Amino acid sequence: MAEERTVVVIGGTSGLGMDLARRYGERGRRVVISGRDAERTEDIAASMGGSVSGVALDLAEPTAIASALQGIGEVDRLALAALERDENSVKDYDIEAAIRLVTLKLVGYTEVIHALVPRFTPDASIVIYGGLAKLRPYPGSTTVTTVNAGVDGLVRALVADISPIRVNALHPGIAGDSPYWAGKAEALEAVKARTATGRLVEMRDVTDAAVFLLENPSMHGTELRVDGGWSLP
Numbered sequence: 001m002a003e004e005r006t007v008v009v010i011g012g013t014s015g016l017g018m019d020l021a022r023r024y025g026e027r028g029r030r031v032v033i034s035g036r037d038a039e040r041t042e043d044i045a046a047s048m049g050g051s052v053s054g055v056a057l058d059l060a061e062p063t064a065i066a067s068a069l070q071g072i073g074e075v076d077r078l079a080l081a082a083l084e085r086d087e088n089s090v091k092d093y094d095i096e097a098a099i100r101l102v103t104l105k106l107v108g109y110t111e112v113i114h115a116l117v118p119r120f121t122p123d124a125s126i127v128i129y130g131g132l133a134k135l136r137p138y139p140g141s142t143t144v145t146t147v148n149a150g151v152d153g154l155v156r157a158l159v160a161d162i163s164p165i166r167v168n169a170l171h172p173g174i175a176g177d178s179p180y181w182a183g184k185a186e187a188l189e190a191v192k193a194r195t196a197t198g199r200l201v202e203m204r205d206v207t208d209a210a211v212f213l214l215e216n217p218s219m220h221g222t223e224l225r226v227d228g229g230w231s232l233p
Contacts, residue, residue, distance in 0.1 A: 004030070004073065004074060005030070005073075005074045005075065005076040005077075005121055006029075006030045006031070006032055006072055006073060006074060006075050006076070006077075007021075007024045007029050007030065007031045007032070007075075007076070007077040007078075007079075008031075008032045008034075008069075008072065008075055008077070008078045008079070008112075008116065009021040009024075009031065009032070009033045009034070009079045009081060010034045010057075010059070010078070010079065010080045010081060010082050010109075010112055011034065011035070011079075011080070011081040011082025011083065011129075012031070012032075012033025012034060012035070012044075012054075012079075012081065013033055013034070013035035013040065013041050013044045013054075014035075014179065015081075015083075015175075015178050015179060015180065015203075016081055016129065016172060016175065016178065016203060016206050016207065016210075017033070017079065017081030017082065017129075018033070018044070019203045019204070019206070019207045020079055020081065020207050020210050020211070021033045021048065021052065021079075022048055023207050023211065024077070024211075025048045025049070025050045025051070025052045026050075028050065028051075029051070029077075030051040031048075031050075031051065031052045031053070032052075032053055032054070032055060032072055033045055033048075033052065033053075033054050033055075034054070034055050034056070034057050034068075034082070035054065035056060036056065036057070036058045037056060038054075038056035041054035041055065041056055042054045055068050055069065055071070055072075056068065057069070059082055059103070059104040059105070059108025059109065059111075059112070060084075060100045060101075060103045060104040060108060062103065062107050062108050062111040065108065065111045065112055065115055066111070066114075066115040069112070069115045069116060070115075072116070072119065073119065074119055074120075074121055075116050075119050075120055075121070075124060076120070076121040076123060076124045076125070077124070077125060077126075077214050078112070078113070078116060078120075078124070078125070078126045078127075079126075079127050079129070079210060079214070080109045080112060080113075080126070080127070080128045080129060081129040081210075082104065082105075082108075082129075083105075083129070083131070084100070084101055084104055084105075085144075085180075086098075086101045086143050086144055087140035087141075088101075088140060088142050088143045088144075089139060089140045089142060090142055093142070097143070098142075098143045101143045101144070101147060102143065102146070102147055102150075105147040105148075105150070105151070106147060106150050106151075106154060109128060109151075109154065110154065113126065113158070113162070117162065117165075120165055122164070123217070124165045124166070125165065125166040125167070125168075125213070125214045125215070125219075126158070126165065126166065126167045126168070126214075127167075127168050127169075127170050127210050127213045127214050128151050128154065128155060128167065128168070128169050128170070129151075129169075129170050129171075129172065129210075130148040130149075130151035130152065130169050130170065130171045130223075131144065131148040131171055131172065132148075132171050132172070132173055132225065132227055132230070132231050133145045133148050134148035134149040134151070134152070134171065135171075135225075135231045136231060148171070151169050151171075152169055152223050154169075155167050155168065155169045155221060155223065156221065159220060159221040163220070166217070166219060166220040167220065167221065168213040168219050168220065168221065168222040168223075168224065169222065169223045169224065170206070170209055170210055170213060170224050170226065171223065171224065171225045171226070171227070172201065172206040172209075172226050172227070173191075173195070173201040173225070173226060173227025173228060173230050173231070174188070174191050174200065174201060174227075174230070175200070175201050175202060175203045175205075175206055176188050176191070176192075176200030176201065176202065177200075177202050177203055178203055188200060191230065194230060195227070195228040195229060195230045196228060196229025196230070196232060197228035197229060199228060200228070201226060201227060201228055201230075205226055206226050209224060209226045
């Protein structure tokens with residue numbers, strides 16, 4: 001039954017992932033969110049009400065992912081939205097931090113898909129969150145820029161590997177009302193000044209785009225930027 005299918009949001013305990021999970025929960029969908037801490041994840045899931053539940057997993061420990069997800073039934077929507085902020089320059093290269101982030105975003109994301117492939121419905125779809133550091137690097141973005149560019153490569157590989165399951169990449173701009181950016185007025189004014197629309201991206205804009213990619217049956221292999229033109233020259 002369609003109502004028994006599950007929306008899985010990896011990284012659904014905060015920020016953009018939480019906003020997407022809440023959107024589907026408000027629509028009456030069964031939603032599973034993930035976070036690293038079991039108690040916190042369960043508390044956040046309970047606060048969303050309805051049929052939202054939580055599982056604990058760490059994407060940087062990919063060998064444990066399959067067992068963490070084993071209780072999930074049929075899945076028709078998967079969002080890979082987890083992130084870990086990292087400032088890592090070549091001059092002061094932190095190897096352990098780099099390995100963790102690359103493992104989390106590329107190996108961990110792929111292992112989630114591997115673990116869930118047998119439970120995907122025929123019309124299942126996946127959205128993978130990247131970021132615009134792939135286009136506009138900054139000092140300290142060495143690993144972030146690399147993995148976010150890698151998201152596009154992963155999407156293309158998955159299109160070849162698991163079609164007709166649809167896979168798309170979403171690269172959000174800086175969401176001015178997100179918990180991380182709220183209150184950073186000076187930095188946000190600078191972002192707004194170079195954004196072609198003259199307004200900051202909002203979390204709902206990114207969530208609208210994620211839902212579009214997940215629900216539109218003709219969206220497959222797309223790399224979508226949601227930044228108001230910020231990334232243009």
